[in-house]
Amino acid sequence: MRKLIQKLLRQNEFYILLVILAMAVAIHLRSGHFFTGNNLVVLASAMVVPGIFAVGAYMALVSGGIDVSFPALASLAVYATTRLLVDAGWEGGLWLPFLLVATISAILGAFNGVLVASISIPVLIITLGTLNVFSGFMQGALSSVQIPNIPPAMATFGRTYLYTATHPQSGRTAGLPVSFLLLVAVVAIAFVVMRYTTFGRSVYAIGGDESAASRAGVNVRRTKFFLYVLIGVLAGLAGLVRTTGMGQMHPTNLLGMEIMVIAAVVVGGVAVTGGRGTLTGAMLGTLLIVIVQNSMILVGIPTVWQRVALGLLILIGTGISAVQITRSRRRQGAMV
């Protein structure tokens, strides 16, 4: 038991959990609305899109790169899919939208992958380029507009709820969409892949030390390529979920979300220098940011403060982990 407690105390994730609980209690005491079925359902459904994005951002960070192109990639893939299906008058099942999005986003992800695997400059700069190529292609070449009527299968998917909570006093309802299961599935698969497969271990190894990984027999370029294909597919899925949830395709709705998602993952203790961090941490970080964004109104803080809060959260979150790294390095140095 003592060992378990000691292990917990050493983990970043434990402290984030404490912060989340403390915040939840504080918000509940102030507004009386945190621990209501409605609010919890609202938070859970707000988690879905940033959660799936965060899985991809976590993978990119673990490999030592910062990908900022994923919201643009998702927008382009979902816009192209919706446009194709609407123009063709698709009335059939949900499998085709998912298949199309996965294919298109895999191709776009491969575009990122080829560049990242073959060019030795920071991934941030490469993906800043592809971010603009993707969004510019969508808005310029495809001259994207809002698509109000998405294919019926997609609309139905967005309106199907696993569970509906009703507020006892106001009678307002909040539904937990089926797509929450998709988030759970994605997280579970990513957990297994990153922890128990050669691919996942290779991603960690590359993030830790690329040349060491290469010497240890990891095919660095191939791993990076498939990593960015995977990140692309995850982003495309998240984008599709957002579109089904809104019941319409809004091409610019996701753009700019990258900062919030990267902030969430980093606050969750995933090192931006690569090689360190857990999926649990990434998910807790996302939950923390989703709570902050959704609860400011509950506590009575005007929404103009939202970006200040996000900025401070990034700086404090990364600051704490940076100080920890410096300390542990110093300790290791003292031992040697």
Added chain:
Amino acid sequence: MTLAGTPVSSKAPRTFEFFRDPHVTRLAGVLVLLLGFFAIVRWNNFSSVNTWQAMAVQFPEFGLLALGVMLTMVIGGIDLSVVGTANMTAIGSAMLMLWIAPLDSDASNGSLAVIVAIAFSLIVGAIAGAINGFLVAKIKIPAILVTLGTLELFTGIGIVISGGRSISGLPSEYTNVMGSTVAGRTPMVLIIFVVGAVVIWYLMNRTAFGTKLYMLGSNETAATFSGLKTTSLIVRTYMVSGIFAGAAGLVMLANYSSARADYGSSYTLLAILIVVLGGINPNGGSGRLGGVVLAVVILQVLSSLLNTFHTINNFYRPLIWGTVLLLVVIVNQWDRNGNLMKMLKWKGRQ
């Protein structure tokens, strides 16, 4: 023309050295080709003085941002917060000016307001940069995350103090000074950019600070062991970047004659594109100012050229900037591989 703004022309013997850098020569070639293309395809626009004057008013705002980003990239960091800093200082100085010289106040108030606003912008820019530098150097948070965080923070502060609205109705003295033309048709903002470029040139080529920047960028450990005070150096670098962002804020304030927290959001990419296009190694340690100044001019010419094609809508702009950025990094990579092969062969002969 703006090429005269490149500081090298002040000393004749160095001009030769300037073109000895292959990257700079390549850029100069690209600029000449681009200008030739412009002249052939759009002679009417090309031959009009108004075109050149409009260009000279537009590029200083993102050119100043790029100069700051350049310094941070030379030391192996990056500054993504420049646009946030520029908007925050612009909003702050606009509100300060409105407070000192409300509408219908006399000219002396207006002049005072202008001086205070300029001082305020540069000081707040320096403070913002010092915060970035402190977090990078002392707390040891990676520069990307620090400046991503402060981008949000500074933009957020801008939104909070302005309530998310645009601040306008500046004293006429401000637009008179900043919008004026000197010596015929040279816009004031162009002079600000040239002064900024000369300051950076002096810092990088004529002071120990500049030499230390390159040392720090090429190998931080070695720089520390050879006795460089890296913390102070990093803080000062980000401060210079912040001051230049403050100056860019002043220029933006003059060009839009208002301030708002979401102005120039595309400038983050543009500044990085310019710096990378200018031949600064994003991993730090190498690159020259001349390349960056040429890159600023090239992008402005390209942008003005695009403007003359009415069929190309504005949404194509990110596509073009992004493609140019990717092409540049691909070409640089290919070039580097060539050098690498040579190095390997040379080692093999030993």
